[in-house]
Structure formats: structure tokens, C-alpha cells
Amino acid sequence: MDRRKFLVGAGLGIMAATAPISLSAMGAATKKTTKSGRMTLKFLPFELKLRHAFNLAKYSRTSTPGVQVKIEYEGVVGYGEASMPPYLGESIETVTKFLSKVDLSQFNDPFKIEEILAYVDAIEPENRAAKASVDIALHDLVGKLIGQPWYKIWGLSLDKIPQSSFTIGIDTPEVVKQKIKEAEDYKVIKIKLGLDNDKEMIDIIRKCTDRPICVDANRGWKTKEQAMQIIEYLADKNCLFIEQPMMEECLDDTAWIRERSPIPIIADEVFHRLPDIVKLKDYYDGINIKLMKSTGMSEAYKMITLARAFGMKIMCGCMTETSCAIAAAAQLSPLIDWADLDGNVLIADDIFSGVKVIDGKVMPSDKPGIGVTPIKGKYPEF
Amino acid sequence: MDRRKFLVGAGLGIMAATAPISLSAMGAATKKTTKSGRMTLKFLPFELKLRHAFNLAKYSRTSTPGVQVKIEYEGVVGYGEASMPPYLGESIETVTKFLSKVDLSQFNDPFKIEEILAYVDAIEPENRAAKASVDIALHDLVGKLIGQPWYKIWGLSLDKIPQSSFTIGIDTPEVVKQKIKEAEDYKVIKIKLGLDNDKEMIDIIRKCTDRPICVDANRGWKTKEQAMQIIEYLADKNCLFIEQPMMEECLDDTAWIRERSPIPIIADEVFHRLPDIVKLKDYYDGINIKLMKSTGMSEAYKMITLARAFGMKIMCGCMTETSCAIAAAAQLSPLIDWADLDGNVLIADDIFSGVKVIDGKVMPSDKPGIGVTPIKGKYPEF
Numbered sequence: 001m002d003r004r005k006f007l008v009g010a011g012l013g014i015m016a017a018t019a020p021i022s023l024s025a026m027g028a029a030t031k032k033t034t035k036s037g038r039m040t041l042k043f044l045p046f047e048l049k050l051r052h053a054f055n056l057a058k059y060s061r062t063s064t065p066g067v068q069v070k071i072e073y074e075g076v077v078g079y080g081e082a083s084m085p086p087y088l089g090e091s092i093e094t095v096t097k098f099l100s101k102v103d104l105s106q107f108n109d110p111f112k113i114e115e116i117l118a119y120v121d122a123i124e125p126e127n128r129a130a131k132a133s134v135d136i137a138l139h140d141l142v143g144k145l146i147g148q149p150w151y152k153i154w155g156l157s158l159d160k161i162p163q164s165s166f167t168i169g170i171d172t173p174e175v176v177k178q179k180i181k182e183a184e185d186y187k188v189i190k191i192k193l194g195l196d197n198d199k200e201m202i203d204i205i206r207k208c209t210d211r212p213i214c215v216d217a218n219r220g221w222k223t224k225e226q227a228m229q230i231i232e233y234l235a236d237k238n239c240l241f242i243e244q245p246m247m248e249e250c251l252d253d254t255a256w257i258r259e260r261s262p263i264p265i266i267a268d269e270v271f272h273r274l275p276d277i278v279k280l281k282d283y284y285d286g287i288n289i290k291l292m293k294s295t296g297m298s299e300a301y302k303m304i305t306l307a308r309a310f311g312m313k314i315m316c317g318c319m320t321e322t323s324c325a326i327a328a329a330a331q332l333s334p335l336i337d338w339a340d341l342d343g344n345v346l347i348a349d350d351i352f353s354g355v356k357v358i359d360g361k362v363m364p365s366d367k368p369g370i371g372v373t374p375i376k377g378k379y380p381e382f
Numbered sequence: 383m384d385r386r387k388f389l390v391g392a393g394l395g396i397m398a399a400t401a402p403i404s405l406s407a408m409g410a411a412t413k414k415t416t417k418s419g420r421m422t423l424k425f426l427p428f429e430l431k432l433r434h435a436f437n438l439a440k441y442s443r444t445s446t447p448g449v450q451v452k453i454e455y456e457g458v459v460g461y462g463e464a465s466m467p468p469y470l471g472e473s474i475e476t477v478t479k480f481l482s483k484v485d486l487s488q489f490n491d492p493f494k495i496e497e498i499l500a501y502v503d504a505i506e507p508e509n510r511a512a513k514a515s516v517d518i519a520l521h522d523l524v525g526k527l528i529g530q531p532w533y534k535i536w537g538l539s540l541d542k543i544p545q546s547s548f549t550i551g552i553d554t555p556e557v558v559k560q561k562i563k564e565a566e567d568y569k570v571i572k573i574k575l576g577l578d579n580d581k582e583m584i585d586i587i588r589k590c591t592d593r594p595i596c597v598d599a600n601r602g603w604k605t606k607e608q609a610m611q612i613i614e615y616l617a618d619k620n621c622l623f624i625e626q627p628m629m630e631e632c633l634d635d636t637a638w639i640r641e642r643s644p645i646p647i648i649a650d651e652v653f654h655r656l657p658d659i660v661k662l663k664d665y666y667d668g669i670n671i672k673l674m675k676s677t678g679m680s681e682a683y684k685m686i687t688l689a690r691a692f693g694m695k696i697m698c699g700c701m702t703e704t705s706c707a708i709a710a711a712a713q714l715s716p717l718i719d720w721a722d723l724d725g726n727v728l729i730a731d732d733i734f735s736g737v738k739v740i741d742g743k744v745m746p747s748d749k750p751g752i753g754v755t756p757i758k759g760k761y762p763e764f
Contacts, residue, residue, distance in 0.1 A: 111530075113537025114716075146528050146535070148493075153528065153535055155495025155680070278691055298537070305687045309660060334496075 039104040039141075040072045041134070044382040045092045048083075049348040050320060052169065052179065061086070064320040064347075067095045068380065069133040071141050073110050078141025079352070079372060080328075082133035083292055083321035083343070087269070090129045098123065098130035110141050117298050128272060128295050129319075135296020136328045136370060143369030150331035151364060154301065160334035163360035165190035165214050165240075166342045173204045180208045183342075187360035188240065189213045190340055194220015198230050206237060214338065216243040219269055224253040231261050240338060241315065243288055244268040255283045264313050274299055277306045286313025286337070291329055292321075304335045318343035323352040327372045330355055330364040351378040421486040421523075422454045423516065426764040427474045430465070431730040432702060434551065434561065443468070446702040446729075449477045450762065451515040453523050455492050460523025461734070461754060462710075464515035465674055465703035465725070469651070472511045480505065480512035492523050499680050510654060510677050511701075517678020518710045518752060525751030532713035533746060536683065542716035545742035547572035547596050547622075548724045555586045562590045565724075569742030570622065571595045572722055576602015580612050588619060596720065598625040601651055606635040613643050622720060623697065625670055626650040637665045646695050656681055659688045668695025668719070673711055674703075686717045700725035705734040709754045712737055712746040733760040 046068045053062050069080040084090040101123050107116050120134050143150050151158060166186035168179045183189065191205055194217045205213060215234060221227040227245040234242070241264040246253050248270040258265045264285035271280055272293045280287065287307055294300040300316070307314050315338040316329050323344040333339050341362040344350050354365045354372030365371035428450045435444050451462040466472040483505050489498050502516050525532050533540060548568035550561045565571065573587055576599045587595060597616060603609040609627040616624070623646045628635055630652040640647045646667035653662055654675045662669065669689055676682040682698070689696050697720040698711050705726040715721050723744040726732050736747045736754030747753035 109539075111534040111537060112539045115537075115539045115542070117537075142537070146530055148528055152493040155493060155497075155499075155524070157491075157494045157497045160497070274691060302687045305684045306691050309656060309688050 037074060037108055039107060039110055040070075041099065041102055041104050041137075042070045042072070042382055043096065043099045043133070044068045044380055045096060046081075046351075046380060047092075048320060048322065051346055051348050052171075052175075065092050066321065067092065067099070067130070067133060068324075068351075068382070069099065069137045070382070071104065071110070071134070071137040073141055073145070076141060076144050078110075078137040078139070078144065078369060079324050079374065080133040080135070080137030080140065081322060081324045082129040083319035083325060084129050085292075085319050088129060088292065090127065094127060095130040095133070098127040099133070102134060110138060110145065113138060113142060113298060117296070121295060129292040131295035132291045132325070133296075135298055136291065136325060139297045139328065139331075140369035140372070143371075147368050149364060149366060149368055149371045150297065150328075151334060154332065154335075156332070156334035158334060158363060161330070161361045161363060162333065162337060162339050163187045164339035164341045164357070164362040166345070167192065167216070167340070168205065173207075176201075176204050177208050180205075185357040185360065186342070187211055188338075190216060190342075192216050192218055193230065194218045199233055202230075202233060202237065210238070212238045212240050214240045214243070214340070215263075216268065217245045219244050219247045221245050224250075224256050227253075227257050228260055231257065231263060235262050239263050241266050241286065241313070243315075244270065251283045258283065258285060266313065266315055268317070274303055274306060277303060277310065277312070281307075281310045281312060284312070286315065288315045288317045288340070289336070290317045290319065291325055292319050297328055297332065300329075301332055301335075304332065313337050315340055317341070320346045322347065323350050323355045324370065324372050326362065327352070327355045327364050328370045330362050331370060333362065349378060351375055351380070419456060419490055421489060421492055423481065423484055423486050423519075424452045424454070424764055425478065425481045425515070426450045426762055427478060428463075428733075428762060429474075430702060430704065433728055433730050434553075434557075447474050448703065449474065449481070449512070449515060450706075450733075450764070451481065451519045452764070453486065453492070453516070453519040455523055455527070458523060458526050460492075460519040460521070460526065460751060461706050461756065462515040462517070462519030462522060463704055463706045464511040465701035465707060466511050467674075467701050470511060470674065472509065476509060477512040477515070480509040481515070484516060492520060492527065495520060495524060495680060499678070503677060511674040513677035514673045514707070515678075517680055518673065518707060521679045521710065521713075522751035522754075525753075529750050531746060531748060531750055531753045532679065532710075533716060536714065536717075538714070538716035540716060540745060543712070543743045543745060544715065544719060544721050545569045546721035546723045546739070546744045548727070549574065549598070549722070550587065555589075558583075558586050559590050562587075567739040567742065568724065569593055570720075572598060572724075574598050574600055575612065576600045581615055584612075584615060584619065592620070594620045594622050596622045596625070596722070597645075598650065599627045601626050601629045603627050606632075606638050609635075609639050610642055613639065613645060617644050621645050623648050623668070623695070625697075626652065633665045640665065640667060648695065648697055650699070656685055656688060659685060659692065659694070663689075663692045663694060666694070668697065670697045670699045670722070671718070672699045672701065673707055674701050679710055679714065682711075683714055683717075686714065695719050697722055699723070702728045704729065705732050705737045706752065706754050708744065709734070709737045709746050710752045712744050713752060715744065731760060733757055733762070 065084045067082040071078045082095045165188035166183040167190040243266045266286045267284040268288040314336045317340040321343045326344045352372040447466045449464040453460045547570035548565040549572040625648045648668045649666040650670040696718045698718045699722040703725045708726045734754040
């Protein structure tokens with residue numbers, strides 16, 4: 001099978017770049033205020049090259065668009081980022097347009113996180129990844145001003161962090177074997193299903209490893225019967241959970257599946273913001289929180305409280321992104337059941353250090369804020 | 383009317399004291415660990431004398447039992463307290479017995495708030511005030527270690543704090559007038575109804591002041607029709623909300639009242655812990671969070687997230703307690719609709735400074751933790 005045939009769709013290959021893209025034609029890519037004691041938001045589009053082509057049920061890509069964000073306040077810098085996989089409807093253009101509207105100079109106190117984020121959220125109804133980039137940078141800044149990492153500010157214990165899965169894309173047996181070898185640090189393997197060859201893919205994985213697996217169907221199963229067929233095939237194969245078996249709108253079919261499935265059914269594409277939890281609790285066993293969907297750390301933290309009140313399972317996923325957003329998610333991972341925080345490993349050149357995989361767990365550093373450090377020579381100047 | 387005739391019931395007068403009560407007959411009143419870098423919990427029963435006799439629908443008292451708590455860690459002291467009004471089923475005996483079982487020496491890191499509080503919560507099913515005293519002291523300690531007050535750690539803005547009500551007990555017109563005069567700092571008056579003379583009481587209040595009022599029926603109305611009669615009488619009298627119109631078990635009657643009432647109906651005695659919110663959301667418009675019911679600040683903060691997800695109104699009340707527990711509640715009051723944090727004003731001799739009433743709002747100080755300072759000569763040695 002030619003791996004290149006997966007490179008379909010949005011012509012993303014053209015945009016692949018490890019160097020910063022100048023957005024001068026789009027207007028100011030950075031934003032400054034002159035007042036002292038005020039916050040300054042700066043941002044820079046920054047495409048992330050992937051280590052492997054990423055093959056999902058509906059598309060494939062070799063790079064992923066991203067935007068790096070900094071909030072500066074009295075000499076302290078908070079780092080954030082937006083990662084925009086095409087299916088979420090955001091792009092370099094929408095994110096930079098949104099960030100251009102964010103005027104933090106009206107706030108003289110970064111500690112007013114709730115008020116600042118309420119302002120940011122009200123600028124536009126969508127733009128969740130753009131909002132997340134501000135939220136992450138603000139948390140990093142405030143954590144640094146406090147002098148503590150967020151897991152400590154939230155009162156969490158690192159030894160409660162669950163093992164993270166590592167995602168293996170749909171591919172030829174040879175490539176899958178190679179990828180599983182690369183994933184030896186991780187104790188749980190996640191596979192993306194939802195194509196015609198699901199059972200084959202499961203068999204390939206099970207030939208390569210006996211580690212527990214998680215399944216992300218990525219809305220790929222067309223009927224509830226098709227879904228149940230694969231789920232039954234998975235039932236005795238040590239599968240921890242199944243994400244998004246069918247399309248978002250198929251709620252009743254999903255409830256039908258959930259009732260019959262011995263494996264928990266988790267909401268991903270259908271789940272974005274806090275109020276969705278109330279709507280989804282009768283159809284799914286759990287939720288997949290991703291910072292780029294939740295608008296960041298603040299709302300993700302609230303999601304966990306709400307989902308727990310309903311007895312729901314919680315996983316925390318990610319996009320393909322640098323250690324910046326991964327570290328931000330890792331801060332709240334002591335509160336979740338399953339982590340799926342491998343996004344930084346999927347990119348070719350990480351520009352931050354600050355997360356480590358220890359015993360299969362994605363651990364944040366003990367540094368304040370989100371705990372990351374830009375890597376000299378890799379983190380772009382802006 | 384003789385005010386002394388209100389002093390009925392539990393013989394609390396005998397226990398009234400402003401000086402610490404020795405509990406040596408009950409065993410060790412303090413708890414120490416010898417290891418360094420560990421937390422030490424100490425506690426001391428401390429009865430609070432009331433400024434006025436406190437007259438509710440079901441009983442009256444001149445003092446209130448309390449327990450002062452300290453958690454020490456590497457020379458830093460976090461302050462907490464338990465306040466035990468008789469109707470919550472806790473007493474000096476139950477609180478000190480519970481606190482004797484709390485062994486914090488097993489934790490070497492006070493930042494692990496979630497883990498420590500989960501341990502404390504699991505010691506016994508009830509003892510909510512005792513648990514709150516540990517939670518408050520731990521938050522005070524960690525806030526001091528961080529160097530920030532909790533409202534800042536939680537990302538809140540002080541200018542979102544709502545005006546607090548001041549409670550005027552059922553009494554003779556002369557005493558009510560005197561109390562309203564004393565309450566001139568407050569812009570909202572709360573009255574306790576649920577006796578036979580409710581309309582009289584409303585008339586007395588409305589003769590004395592045109593400030594907005596809140597009504598706490600304290601489960602005192604016997605039938606839904608009786609409740610609606612008073613509520614209709616209140617409808618054009620600038621009443622913000624009505625707490626606990628009927629007994630806890632009268633959920634359907636409460637829903638009946640709620641459907642007809644032009645004034646929001648708030649759950650108080652029926653509401654204690656986080657999971658209650660899911661049960662009560664279809665019967666009440668909102669909840670009254672009190673730290674002595676919620677087991678402290680951590681769960682209270684989660685309650686706000688959950689209640690907001692259901693579109694519920696939130697008030698934060700208190701017991702008769704020192705500025706310690708009031709300051710703790712004030713930390714999260716930027717998130718609520720109505721504050722009712724006058725408990726420290728009701729006691730004769732406060733032992734902490736650290737909250738101020740500004741423009742009718744109970745404001746925490748800018749000091750770290752819960753922001754209080756023990757008053758020399760008043761705060762007991764232990």
C-alpha cells in the first residue's frame with residue numbers, strides 16, 4: 001500500500017513548514033500595548049511538521065497548522081498555543097483574526113482569569129482553539145506569577161495521573177509495527193478505526209502487542225449494527241473504551257450501542273463545551289476533553305467537576321501540538337480516568353521541553369505555570 | 383415581649399463562654415507529629431458568645447459552639463474553624479472526636495489538597511463542619527505557601543462580589559429597629575420567618591427600612607398554601623429570594639410553590655453536599671452554599687460550577703462564626719448571586735480580623751490564604 005495515497009484532501013502538504021510563516025499580508029501578526037503593568041498578547045502562525053503522515057477515517061495529513069501565543073506581563077511570559085486540525089473548522093486565518101481582536105490592555109491584573117476569559121469567550125461564539133491559546137498562555141503567566149505549577153494550585157497529586165495512550169494511525173502492517181516499536185514508552189495503544197478494514201487493523205495491532213488498547217472510531221461507523229459488530233469483536237481483546245462510534249447527530253443510535261456495549265462509549269467530536277455534558281450524559285458513558293475544544297484549562301477543569309457529578313468517565317485527549325498544550329493538559333490529568341496526551345510525540349520538532357513520559361504516564365515538570373521551557377533555536381522569535 | 387422567653391431549648395446558656403473550654407477530660411485536645419516537613423493539626427473548642435439572642439422558627443440561643451483549628455507546616459499556620467449550630471447535628475464532642483481521627487502526618491505535601499480532603503472526607507460519612515474546619519485551615523495554609531489569597535488563585539475579581547444581606551432575627555419591633563440600625567453597613571436585610579406572625583414581622587421590617595429583603599422561612603411553613611400566602615404578601619415588597627419554605631421532605635410541595643412564586647425559591651436545610659444539586663435542581667431555583675454544610679471551600683467551589691451548569695441561582699450563607707470562616711466564604715463570593723455573610727457580626731468578640739464591609743459587600747483582605755489575622759489577646763493560645 002502506498003502511504004502517499006493517504007495524502008488527500010486539503011492540500012496541506014503545501015503549507016507544511018517548520019519555520020514561522022509571515023502573516024504580514026494579513027496585517028499585524030503581533031499586538032502590543034505601550035502601557036506598563038499591562039498584559040501584552042503576541043502571536044505567530046507556526047506550522048508543525050508531523051513525524052508520520054496522520055491517517056484518520058476521513059483525511060490524512062503531513063503537517064498541522066498551529067499558532068504560538070505569548071502573554072507578557074511585567075517581564076514574565078506565559079506561553080500558549082492553538083492547534084487546528086481541519087475537522088474543528090479553525091485555521092491559521094480564523095485564529096489570527098480572532099487573536100487580533102483580543103485586547104488584554106484593558107485588564108491590569110492577570111489574576112482575574114475568570115473575567116479575562118469571559119471577555120475573550122464573548123468576542124466570537126466559536127474559535128475554541130484560539131480561545132484555548134489565550135487561556136493556556138494566561139494560566140502559564142499566572143502560575144509563574146504565583147510561582148507554582150497548576151497541578152499544585154489545583155491541589156492535585158501527580159501519582160494520580162493515569163497512563164497515557166499512544167495513537168497508532170491506520171496504516172500498513174509494516175508501518176504499524178514500526179510505530180508500535182516507537183511507542184514502547186507507552187503502556188496503552190490507541191487505534192483509529194472507522195474504515196472498511198477495522199477487523200484487519202485490530203488483528204494487526206493484536207499481533208504486534210498485548211498492551212491494552214483504546215479505539216477511536218472517529219464517527220466512521222455508518223450504522224449501529226456495524227458499530228456493534230466491531231465492538232463485539234473487541235469485547236475480549238482488552239479494549240478500555242471506544243470513542244465516537246457514529247456521527248454526532250446519531251444520539252439515539254449511540255444510546256442503543258451504549259446499552260449493549262461491554263466497553264464504555266466516549267463522546268469526542270460531539271462534545272466541545274461545558275453545557276454539552278448535560279446534553280450528552282444520557283447517551284455516552286464519558287467525555288473526551290481536549291483543550292482546543294474546551295477553550296482551555298479553565299473550562300476543562302469545570303468540565304471534570306460536572307462530568308463527575310453525573311458519574312461519567314473522563315479522558316483527556318489532545319490535538320497534534322507541541323509540549324506546550326500537552327503540558328497544559330497534563331496539569332489536570334490527575335483528575336481523569338484515561339489520558340491520551342501523545343500529540344507532542346507526533347510532531348517532528350518540538351519547540352518546548354517540559355513533559356516527560358514516565359512509566360507510560362505523561363508527567364508535567366515541577367516548574368511554575370504549565371511548566372514548559374521554549375527550546376533555544378527551535379522556539380521562533382516573535 | 384420579654385426577650386428572655388426566646389432562650390429556650392438546648393440549655394445553651396450554660397455553655398456560653400468567651401474563654402477556651404478545656405477538653406482535657408475528653409482526651410487530647412491537640413494533635414502533634416514529631417516529623418519535620420509534615421503537617422500538624424491542632425484544635426481547641428471555643429464557644430462564641432452572641433451579640434444578640436438568635437431567634438429562629440424552632441429555637442433560640444445566646445451562644446454558639448465552635449472549634450478553632452490550626453494546621454502548621456514548616457512554620458506556616460493555616461487557620462480554620464468549625465461552627466456547629468444545633469440543627470446540623472454536630473457538637474463540640476462530635477467535632478473534636480472527628481478531628482482526633484485526622485492524621486495529617488501521612489501527607490508530606492499540603493498542596494495535595496484533593497487527596498488530603500478525600501482522605502478526611504472518608505474518615506466518617508457526616509461531620510461536615512469538622513471537615514470544613516480542616517478544609518479551611520488547609521486552604522489558608524496553601525494560600526500562604528503560594529503567597530496569594532484564594533480569590534486570586536481562583537482567578538476571581540473582587541468587583542464581582544454581590545452585596546451581603548444582614549439577618550435580623552424574629553423579635554419585638556423595638557429590638558428589630560435597633561438591629562436594623564446596627565445593620566446600616568448592609569444594603570440588604572434578611573429576615574427569618576416561619577412563625578405565626580410572619581406578616582407582622584414583614585410589616586415591622588418594611589416600616590423600618592426600604593432596603594431589599596430576603597426571606598428565610600427555615601422550614602417553618604406547614605402547608606404549601608400557607609407558604610404561598612406569605613409569598614404573595616411579599617410579592618410587591620422588594621423581596622430577592624425565599625429560602626427553604628417547607629420541610630426537607632416536601633419536595634413536591636416546594637416544586638408547587640416554585641411554579642407559582644414570583645420570587646426565587648432557594649434550598650438551604652435540604653441542601654448539603656455536591657450530589658444534592660442534581661437531586662434538587664427540579665424543585666428549587668437555587669442553592670444556599672455554606673462551608674459548614676459543604677465540608678469547606680473545595681467542594682463549595684465545585685458546587686458553583688455544577689449549579690451554574692443547571693442555570694441555578696447561588697447564594698452563599700454562613701453560620702454564626704468568626705471572621706475566619708466568613709473570610710473563607712468571601713474568597714469565592716465573586717462567583718455567586720447573593721451573599722449572606724454576616725455571621726461574624728453576630729458574635730460579641732471576633733477573634734480574627736480580615737474581612738471588611740465596603741458598600742454593603744463583605745470583602746476579603748488582600749492577604750494570602752483566606753486573608754485573616756488572629757487578634758492578639760482574643761485568639762486563644764493552643
